[in-house]
Amino acid sequence: MELIKEEFVATEKATKELVIEEITRNHKLLHRYKLDKPSIHIGRDYHNDIILADPHVCPSHISIDFIDEQWQITDNQTVNGTFIENQSERKFKANQHIISDGDVISLGKSQLRLLFSNHAVEPTVAFSPFESFINFMRHPVALIISIVFFTMLAGSIIYFNKPIEVNFSQLLVPAIGMTLGFALWPAGVALISHLTKHDTRLMAQLAVSFALFNLMWFSEILENIATFNSSSNNILPLFVTFTSVILAFSLFWLNSYIGFHMGSKRRIVVSASLTLLLFGGSYLIQYSKKPEFNPRPNYNATIMMPSFLLTTSSNVDKFIDDSSKLFDKTSKKAQEE
């Protein structure tokens, strides 16, 4: 867990034990030391209590001493100096500074955070309910089932749309190819989290992605059933389209939940932006390809086998009546243009 909040409490009484955290410039924790000594030496040579490898740090850079119930920094006339770099104030020289809980000091290019042992920590973060879902899905058996299911679905879709006779291997090769193609996404996310010094968790990423890919197939089938069973007056298919947006958002949210440590607000923003990029981008591509004038009608020709037929049909009167409205609509358009 990362300590992100630094509460500056001046009245906090200094403890005899001092916690020193070696952190990165982005305040990510590298090492943590807990020292119970009245005088602490920090520098590059080996007699120090905390040895820093930073070449810009002097061999004996600073000492921190517990005097009169207070910790005080002494800079040993170093080449590059020592500074207090708290987020809320301007950077200033650290020599003779009395330490407050949470102070960040910089020496060379390194940063240290100084905390008293009674520093208040963040409340415990409960496991997200998704955690158990992720753990369930990343179980090897569940993962294999989900990937095999995906491959089978891909294969059957290829089979259904091939107008010629095909044998098993002719289906298997493209189906596996498609599965590998889709695996690139979780693999890519895992790679990025590995590169950014987060947990790789490739299995979890694969598990979550394929589970959601399968749900997306399923929602597509639902969408087809909804479109098939409704007339163009019906808005039900629109709702079903909305589920695929939600699924995409969930995928991105889980990917970032598994792969990266970030605040919940930020995670929502990131997943929402990715969803927008995906759907907005594909809409934009469609829009840019749309010709200015289309001499062909654009209609929905979704048909499915009779077992998917769930509604009763309209009669001819109703159809003629609905169709007759199109004449007024197009006439109006013709007059406008």
Added chain:
Amino acid sequence: MKAFFTLVFMVLSSSSFATEQAEQLFNQLKPSLYQIKLIDKASGEKSSIGSGFQISSDGIIATNYHVISSYVLHPKKYRIEYLDSDGNTGLLALQSVDVINDLALVKRKVDSVNNDDINFFQLSRNAPHKGEELFSLGNPHDLGMIVVPGTYNGLKKESFNERIHFTGSINSGMSGGPVVNKQAEVVGINVATSGNSIGFLVPHDKLDNLYQAFLLAPPESIERQMATQLTANQNKLMSTILNSPWLTKPLGKHGMIPIIDVPFIRCWGDSNAEKADALILTAVANCSLDENTYLSSRFFTGSMEIEFRYMQAKNIGANKFYHLYQQQITRAGAGNRAGKDNVTQYQCHHDLVMPDNQMINNKSIFCTRAYKKFPDLFDVLYLSASIDKNKQALVSHFTIAGIDKKNALAFTRKFMEAVSWN
């Protein structure tokens, strides 16, 4: 051998006689024949050419509508000019059109002084008889005025609007030229060819009607005149179709489809029965109206297509059958050519429809687009796919160009109720 010589001699003599006659006719009629040119104002060059002939002493010249159609649509871009046999040119003014019969009347300025010696063509009073020798006049490919002898072969049966079948080679550029009998009376106007000496003419009575109507009351606006003609023609066509017998015929094993029993709608059929490896057996019946009203080179109307498709799955399951079946119906297109300037985009409605006889359950799609210049006229497209049988399908589809709302809906209703399973 002797007989053979006689035969050749007869042929030779008759053809030389015909040539002589043609030459005489041609010389007599030449002064009233014109080449009609559409001049693009900006470039000053001709953009299309045709032929025309004078039919009155005050300078009315008859030609084809399609010769001057660009001018009708873009009067500011073009001007109409004539070129007579002496090489004189002059401006022509558009007077009246008949888009259905592809005719137009233009007028040339005539000096009122020497009105008497102006020659003009006389329209025949009677239709020619079958086998009668006729002479087509015109200016093919800008090569100069020529005369082509040929034979009258009656009216084209498959045509809703009458056309004369003329055996003789009519070429492009001769459009709008007259066809005369031996008495030099006009019996038709060159309009189209299907190659190999098959030509089509507009009967002279259509021109006579147009001219008489023009004398009575010249049209106020050509566009409105066209709209009226198009509306009237589709009314006439649709009432003929709706009141003609619709025969029910089987298609494939179980499909029942309507065939409209009129001579001007002709049907063709095809199937893939010979293809052993096809997954779906398909039988197609295709009917169409051999009519295409020319409005401009990018805008045709008046056509009608009807298509039925019966499909039966061979060795595949229902799910796969329906996937392939869907691919068959996703790309229906318009039956006529029309562009952005002429029509709106299509608007569509789809629903599941079962006729009252409950013989079939369909997914039906109806699309329409409106004409921009001719209010109340539309192109319609209908497509219906049966969804009630696991391994059989019946697709019924039609497109009609240039039809009004009432006729379109009446036709659609009758069509929907006529398709079923047996």
